[in-house]
Amino acid sequence: MARPVVVGVDGSPAGLAAADWGAREALLRDLPLRLVHAGERQPYSHAPPAGPEAAHRWSQGVPQEVTGRLRQLHPHLDITADFVIGPPRDVLCRAAEGAEILVIGTTGVGRLTGFLVGSVSMATVAHAEAPVVLVRAGGPGEQPLPDAESGPPPPVVLGLDLTRPCDEVIDFAFEAAAVHAAPLAVVHGWNPPPYDAYGLGAALKFGTDLSAGERDSVHQALRPWRDRYPGVDVAAQAVIGEPAHHLLDAAAHAALVVIGRHRRTTLPALPRLGHITHAVLHHCPAPVAVVPHG
Structure with missing residues (x-):
C-alpha cells in the first residue's frame, strides 16, 4: 500500500498553503493525500464560532472543506480526511509514522523578522519520523505544477x-x-x-x-x-x-x-x-x- 502525503490542516491560510503544496506533491509522486486536523488547535488569525460545541463542529468541518476545495482543483487525486482528537504535535507525529512526507504550514510575518514557526510546528519537526515540509502562507511554495x-x-x-x-x-x-x-x-x-x-x-x-x-x-x-x-x-x-x-x-x-x-x-x-x-x-x-x- 502506498504511503500517503500527509498534511496537517487547521483552517488557517498557512494550513491551506500546506494543503495546496501537499496536493501537488502527491500528484507528482503518484501518491494518495491524507488531510489531518487535530482536535486541539493553535491560535488562529480568525476565531472559530463561539461555544465548545460550535467550535467542535467547526473543527470537524475543516478537513472536509479543504477536501472539497482540493477535489475541485485535482479531481483525480485520491484524498482522505480525518478529524483526530488529541494534542496537535502527537496527532501529527502519529500520522507521520505511516507517511511518505508530512506537510505543515507556517505564517509569514515579514522579510526582516522572518517567519512565525509555532511551538507545535517546531516540536513536530523535532520528533516526527517522516520528513517534514514546512510551507509558508503566500510563499513561493504556492506555485502551479511544472509546465x-x-x-x-x-x-x-x-x-x-x-x-x-x-x-x-x-x-x-x-x-x-x-x-x-x-x-x-x-x-x-x-x-x-x-x-x-x-x-x-x-x-x-x-x-x-x-x-x-x-x-x-x-x-x-x-x-x-x-x-x-x-x-x-x-x-x-x-x-x-x-x-x-x-x-x-x-x-x-x-x-x-x-x-x-x-x-x-x-x-x-x-x-x-x-x-x-x-x-x-x-x-x-x-x-x-x-x-x-x-
Missing part, C-alpha cells in the same frame, strides 16, 4: 553536512529533484582552522589545499546518488562561512530546501534542533524539508 512551457524549474537546494552520516537526506533531495524535474543545488558550508601558526604564504597554500579537499569530499559523498539519478543535473559547491547564510542565499528562488535533523535517542520529550535548522526554518522563503537521519 514544459513555463521555463526551467527552480532548483531543489540541499544543505549538506559532511560531519555526520546523512544518506537519508541526500537521497530525499535527489528524489525530490527527480520528481520535480528540477536541478539540484548542493551547498556545503565549512570553516577552515585558524592560521595563527602559519606564515601568510603557508596559510594561503594550506587554505587552497583544504578547499580542494572539501570539494572532493562533497563530490565523493554525492557520487552514489549521481549514479542512481543520472537525469538529475547537480551543481555542488563547498563554500567557506556560516552554512545557514549560504543556504538562505541559495534558497531565494528555490522550489524546495532540504536539510537534515539528527535523530536523538535521549531526552525524547525535549524538541532539540540545531542552530542551522532554526535559522533556515525561520528565514527561508521557500518550502523547507527537514529529514531525520542517523
Whole structure:
C-alpha cells in the first residue's frame, strides 16, 4: 500500500498553503493525500464560532472543506480526511509514522523578522519520523505544477553536512529533484582552522589545499546518488562561512530546501534542533524539508 502525503490542516491560510503544496506533491509522486486536523488547535488569525460545541463542529468541518476545495482543483487525486482528537504535535507525529512526507504550514510575518514557526510546528519537526515540509502562507511554495512551457524549474537546494552520516537526506533531495524535474543545488558550508601558526604564504597554500579537499569530499559523498539519478543535473559547491547564510542565499528562488535533523535517542520529550535548522526554518522563503537521519 502506498504511503500517503500527509498534511496537517487547521483552517488557517498557512494550513491551506500546506494543503495546496501537499496536493501537488502527491500528484507528482503518484501518491494518495491524507488531510489531518487535530482536535486541539493553535491560535488562529480568525476565531472559530463561539461555544465548545460550535467550535467542535467547526473543527470537524475543516478537513472536509479543504477536501472539497482540493477535489475541485485535482479531481483525480485520491484524498482522505480525518478529524483526530488529541494534542496537535502527537496527532501529527502519529500520522507521520505511516507517511511518505508530512506537510505543515507556517505564517509569514515579514522579510526582516522572518517567519512565525509555532511551538507545535517546531516540536513536530523535532520528533516526527517522516520528513517534514514546512510551507509558508503566500510563499513561493504556492506555485502551479511544472509546465514544459513555463521555463526551467527552480532548483531543489540541499544543505549538506559532511560531519555526520546523512544518506537519508541526500537521497530525499535527489528524489525530490527527480520528481520535480528540477536541478539540484548542493551547498556545503565549512570553516577552515585558524592560521595563527602559519606564515601568510603557508596559510594561503594550506587554505587552497583544504578547499580542494572539501570539494572532493562533497563530490565523493554525492557520487552514489549521481549514479542512481543520472537525469538529475547537480551543481555542488563547498563554500567557506556560516552554512545557514549560504543556504538562505541559495534558497531565494528555490522550489524546495532540504536539510537534515539528527535523530536523538535521549531526552525524547525535549524538541532539540540545531542552530542551522532554526535559522533556515525561520528565514527561508521557500518550502523547507527537514529529514531525520542517523
